[in-house]
Amino acid sequence: MSGAVESKQSFVDKYxxxxxxxxxxxxxxxxxxxxxxxxxxxxxxxRTDVARIIPSTxxxxxxxxxxxxxxxxxxxFFLVGLFTWALxxxxxxxxxxxxxxxxxYAIMATxxxxxGVAILAGFVDSIDMSADVLFTFYAPLQAHPLFYAGLAVFxxxxxxxxxxxxRTWLAWKREHPDERIPLQTFMVLTTMAMWYxxxxxxxxxxxxxxxxxSLGLIDQVNPTLTRTLFWFFGHPVVYFWLMPAYLLxxxxxxxxxGGRLFSDPLARVVFVLFLLxxxxxxxxxxxxxxxxxxxxxxxxxxxxxxxxxxxxxxxxTVVASVEYGARQRxxxxxxxxxxxxxxxxxxxxxxxxxxxxxxxGGFSGMVNAGxxxxxxxxxTIWVPGHFHLTVGTAVALTFMAxxxxxxxxxxxxxxxxxxxxxxxxxxxxxxxxxxxxAMHAQGMMGVPRRTAEPExxxxxxxxxxxxxxxxxxxxxxxxxxxFVSTVxxxxxxxxxxxxxxxTGLAESLPPALxxxxxxxxxxxxxxxxxxxxxxxxVLAYALPLAAIxxxxxxxxxxxxxxxxxxxxxxxxxxxxxxxLVGVVGDVTASLVGVIG
Amino acid sequence: xxxxxSRGGLLVAFAIxxxxxxxxxxxxxxxxxxxxxxxxxxxxxxxxxxxxWVITLTGGWRTDPENDKPA
Amino acid sequence: MHIHAYEKFWLAASILLILLLxxxxxxxxxxxxxxxVADSEPPIDAQGLDEDERFSEPRVEQVGENHxxxxxxxxxxxxxxxxxVVPENSRVxxxxxxxxxxxxxxxxxxxxxxxxxxxxxxxxxxxxxxPEEYGLICNEYCGAGHHVMEGKVxxxxxxxxxxxxxxxxxx
Numbered sequence: 097m098s099g100a101v102e103s104k105q106s107f108v109d110k111y112x113x114x115x116x117x118x119x120x121x122x123x124x125x126x127x128x129x130x131x132x133x134x135x136x137x138x139x140x141x142x143r144t145d146v147a148r149i150i151p152s153t154x155x156x157x158x159x160x161x162x163x164x165x166x167x168x169x170x171x172x173f174f175l176v177g178l179f180t181w182a183l184x185x186x187x188x189x190x191x192x193x194x195x196x197x198x199x200x201y202a203i204m205a206t207x208x209x210x211x212g213v214a215i216l217a218g219f220v221d222s223i224d225m226s227a228d229v230l231f232t233f234y235a236p237l238q239a240h241p242l243f244y245a246g247l248a249v250f251x252x253x254x255x256x257x258x259x260x261x262x263r264t265w266l267a268w269k270r271e272h273p274d275e276r277i278p279l280q281t282f283m284v285l286t287t288m289a290m291w292y293x294x295x296x297x298x299x300x301x302x303x304x305x306x307x308x309x310s311l312g313l314i315d316q317v318n319p320t321l322t323r324t325l326f327w328f329f330g331h332p333v334v335y336f337w338l339m340p341a342y343l344l345x346x347x348x349x350x351x352x353x354g355g356r357l358f359s360d361p362l363a364r365v366v367f368v369l370f371l372l373x374x375x376x377x378x379x380x381x382x383x384x385x386x387x388x389x390x391x392x393x394x395x396x397x398x399x400x401x402x403x404x405x406x407x408x409x410x411x412x413t414v415v416a417s418v419e420y421g422a423r424q425r426x427x428x429x430x431x432x433x434x435x436x437x438x439x440x441x442x443x444x445x446x447x448x449x450x451x452x453x454x455x456x457g458g459f460s461g462m463v464n465a466g467x468x469x470x471x472x473x474x475x476t477i478w479v480p481g482h483f484h485l486t487v488g489t490a491v492a493l494t495f496m497a498x499x500x501x502x503x504x505x506x507x508x509x510x511x512x513x514x515x516x517x518x519x520x521x522x523x524x525x526x527x528x529x530x531x532x533x534a535m536h537a538q539g540m541m542g543v544p545r546r547t548a549e550p551e552x553x554x555x556x557x558x559x560x561x562x563x564x565x566x567x568x569x570x571x572x573x574x575x576x577x578x579f580v581s582t583v584x585x586x587x588x589x590x591x592x593x594x595x596x597x598x599t600g601l602a603e604s605l606p607p608a609l610x611x612x613x614x615x616x617x618x619x620x621x622x623x624x625x626x627x628x629x630x631x632x633x634v635l636a637y638a639l640p641l642a643a644i645x646x647x648x649x650x651x652x653x654x655x656x657x658x659x660x661x662x663x664x665x666x667x668x669x670x671x672x673x674x675x676l677v678g679v680v681g682d683v684t685a686s687l688v689g690v691i692g
Numbered sequence: 693x694x695x696x697x698s699r700g701g702l703l704v705a706f707a708i709x710x711x712x713x714x715x716x717x718x719x720x721x722x723x724x725x726x727x728x729x730x731x732x733x734x735x736x737x738x739x740x741x742x743x744x745w746v747i748t749l750t751g752g753w754r755t756d757p758e759n760d761k762p763a
Numbered sequence: 764m765h766i767h768a769y770e771k772f773w774l775a776a777s778i779l780l781i782l783l784l785x786x787x788x789x790x791x792x793x794x795x796x797x798x799x800v801a802d803s804e805p806p807i808d809a810q811g812l813d814e815d816e817r818f819s820e821p822r823v824e825q826v827g828e829n830h831x832x833x834x835x836x837x838x839x840x841x842x843x844x845x846x847x848v849v850p851e852n853s854r855v856x857x858x859x860x861x862x863x864x865x866x867x868x869x870x871x872x873x874x875x876x877x878x879x880x881x882x883x884x885x886x887x888x889x890x891x892x893x894p895e896e897y898g899l900i901c902n903e904y905c906g907a908g909h910h911v912m913e914g915k916v917x918x919x920x921x922x923x924x925x926x927x928x929x930x931x932x933x934x
Contacts, residue, residue, distance in 0.1 A: 152910055153907040153908075155910075156904065156906075156907065156909070228906075228907070230904050234864075234865050234903075234904075236863070236864050236865070236881060237864050237865075237904075237905070237906065318882070319865055319880050319881060319882065320880055320882070320883060323865075323880075358767075359766075359767075359770070362766070362770070382878075383799060383800075384799070384800050384876060384877045384878045384885075385800065385878050385880065385883075386800055386801070386802065386804065386877070386878065386879075386880055386883040386884060386885040386886070387802050387806065387880060387882075387883040388801065388802060389801050389802050390798065390799045390801040393799055393801070394792070397785070397788055398785055401781045401784050401785050401788075402781060404777070404780070404781055404784075405777055405778070405781060408773070408777040408780075409773075409774065409777065412769075412770055412773045413770075416767075416769070416770070435697040435698075435701055437701070438700075439697075439698055439700035439701035439703070439704045440698055440699065440700030440701070441700070445700065445704050448704075449704070449707075449708075452708070462784060465784075466784065466787065466788045466791075467788050467791075467792070467799060468788060468791040468792060468797040468799065469788070469791070471797070471874040471875075471876045472874050472876070474867075474869075474876050474878075474902075475867050475869065475876070475878075475902035475903055476869075476902065518700055518703065519703075522703055522704060522707045525707055525708075525711070526707055526710065526711060529711040529714065529715070530714070533714070533715055533718060537718060541871075541872065542869060542871035542872050542873075542900065544867070544869065544900050544901075544902035545902070546902075546903070546904045546909075547902075547904070547909055547910045548909070548910045549910040549911075550910075552898055552900065552913045553913070554898055554913055554914075554915055555871060555896065555897065555898030555913075555915070556898075557871060557872070557898075558871075558872040560721070561718055561721045561722075562717075562721065562726070562729055566729050569729075570729075610765055614765055643802070647802065647805075647806045647883075648806050648882050648883075652882060653806045653807065653808060653809065653882035655809045655810070655881045655882050656809065656810055656863060656881070658839075658863055658864045658906065660906060660907075
């Protein structure tokens with residue numbers, strides 16, 4: 097949004113070092129995507145009983161890896177890469193000190209490697225290390241200390257990244273004292289400000305409780321407290337994933353559509369709303385927790401419903417901006433303008449399909465947020481159905497689509513095949529529709545999430561929506577299509593990297609129709625918004641946390657420690673139960689219960 | 693009459709149409725109309741094929757020589 | 764700050780939707796009276812369940828006119844008692860706790876669903892209908908045997924309930 101003289105130099109021409117950092121971050125992100133996808137296909141086929149090639153106890157190692165690599169590594173590395181590009185581009189100046197930048201990147205990579213090793217060691221019986229605790233790592237299930245240490249290191253790396261972004265902006269501010277913050281930079285800074293608030297709680301939980309506990313320095317932890325601290329972070333993290341996607345929808349998608357952003361001020365308002373409201377809602381993930389008063393849950397519910405507002409506003413602005421672009425290209429009519437859009441471009445179609453799917457994800461999210469209706473779907477596979485639409489499509493598909501647009505500018509290499517790119521994004525949409533629809537339906541039947549074998553010996557699920565088996569087939573097919581789509585994406589990118597360098601790949605971003613000068617200056621007072629955000633968080637969490645600590649103590653009411661790695665005995669027993677059905681299965685299950 | 697839509701646009705339109713019709717089966721199930729999956733999905737594909745044929749007959753789609761420049 | 768007319772309309776519609784959603788949840792809480800699992804029960808010592816009057820012997824017992832209490836313990840990897848036998852057309856309050864890690868308690872096909880946290884007691888009250896057998900699922904990952912962790916909830920006729928309970932059949 098510099099609005100200055102458009103240069104024919106691409107981003108990598110102007111800022112080669114920064115481009116190198118962006119590429120490194122994106123490649124780290126895609127490495128996580130590859131691993132996550134491989135685990136995802138194994139999981140899908142295992143759960144739906146199409147192909148069980150691993151013992152069911154290893155499923156939880158796989159699931160932990162899938163969750164951590166995709167929901168933390170893939171998303172965050174892409175974010176820091178994208179934000180580096182957006183900040184440097186919109187401020188039209190290099191980073192303050194790229195040594196610091198490479199340092200935070202290295203710290204993030206080190207942290208994620210530590211955690212990844214801890215998780216993957218769970219596959220190797222001879223190594224006495226594992227972290228079968230899933231993405232949420234609820235105590236008293238306990239992982240190897242390396243898991244927690246790696247996460248802490250990773251988060252610290254992101255904090256340094258945020259500081260890097262803020263410092264670079266402050267340097268720019270000294271040179272441009274009275275100017276409004278360029279929109280993309282504004283988005284980067286508000287997102288990182290939200291991240292500092294959000295990640296503080298999980299960092300505290302890991303550093304003060306979980307890590308010392310896993311090292312044997314303290315005896316026990318308070319499960320409700322560590323859960324609550326996790327979800328303090330666990331809800332805003334989804335906005336940490338979404339806000340880069342919104343940055344792309346607001347600032348890049350209109351350009352690809354051939355138009356301009358409808359309203360810069362409203363985009364700022366949306367990001368401020370996320371800074372304010374993302375964190376004081378975490379208790380909506382704990383609607384069914386004992387130990388937390390209903391009043392706190394009700395407040396969290398109302399906050400959550402208001403958090404719908406910035407997303408609903410985004411829907412309007414994005415569609416309006418794209419429509420503007422279509423009409424610029426000659427589109428007419430109430431709906432006819434839809435045909436005057438560059439659907440052949442994977443970057444465009446990917447983002448549009450991601451946005452469309454996000455609407456569905458938003459609706460299932462409204463159900464999740466509806467405190468008492470949450471009883472119907474809590475911990476069922478409805479929930480993964482929901483978040484595969486949101487982080488799995490709105491975020492992941494947007495990131496893939498954006499890569500088609502941004503990679504040429506940060507490398508001077510044209511995309512290997514845009515047709516394969518288009519096919520890939522459409523395939524993702526179809527695969528996700530199949531998988532997620534069936535997951536939602538199964539959830540309504542009560543089928544649980546996070547389990548290696550959702551079929552039970554003692555009962556059958558109610559027959560709805562075609563039935564359990566039929567829905568399993570749809571999940572398996574959907575998941576397979578998603579895996580194929582991922583393979584195509586990665587292959588396309590790898591082949592692109594082998595392309596020769598060329599010129600003429602520069603892209604500019606036009607200014608918004610309604611520019612920053614149309615918005616009140618107070619929107620740019622980051623300190624004010626940060627202060628209000630902190631206040632809201634304190635209001636939402638001080639009393640619940642105090643109540644929880646009061647009830648169970650800082651270190652828990654007589655709770656034991658349960659290392660989440662399998663002993664050979666448990667392995668064998670669980671393995672024996674799997675093929676058995678009926679009465680024999682029941683008996684073995686109770687035996688396992690007595691010994692375990 | 694010819695549909696003023698590009699090849700890419702047609703692909704996307706069919707994908708969205710297919711997904712909507714597939715999801716519609718869930719809605720039907722919810723109101724008590726249960727339809728078997730495989731014949732239903734086969735019918736979705738047949739319907740898409742018929743629509744594609746109709747579009748071909750009435751002028752087809754745009755194949756503009758848009759070169760593969762980013763955006 | 765210029766806001767387009769359509770945008771103002773959309774903003775108003777969005778806020779209306781949000782208020783409707785909050786209203787519907789509020790109605791659910793006060794009308795049909797769907798209460799959330801909360802902190803009504805005091806915390807207990809997860810490693811001292813044997814000394815707790817309720818959970819040393821997980822069972823179902825009558826506590827009022829057509830009101831029953833079911834004391835349930837979740838553990839790696841099952842539920843006690845199993846099956847949980849309760850009478851038809853009655854009110855049943857479940858008190859559920861865990862001996863070890865966090866579990867879930869979900870009566871498949873119903874909205875009886877709660878987290879089970881060691882150190883805490885989850886209290887939910889349900890109204891049973893006619894005789895039926897329900898599956899009981901642990902829906903929170905609790906370790907390597909999570910997928911075999913299941914139980915049963917049997918809603919039986921009043922006569923059958925009295926028969927089975929006086930026989931003292933806690934599994």
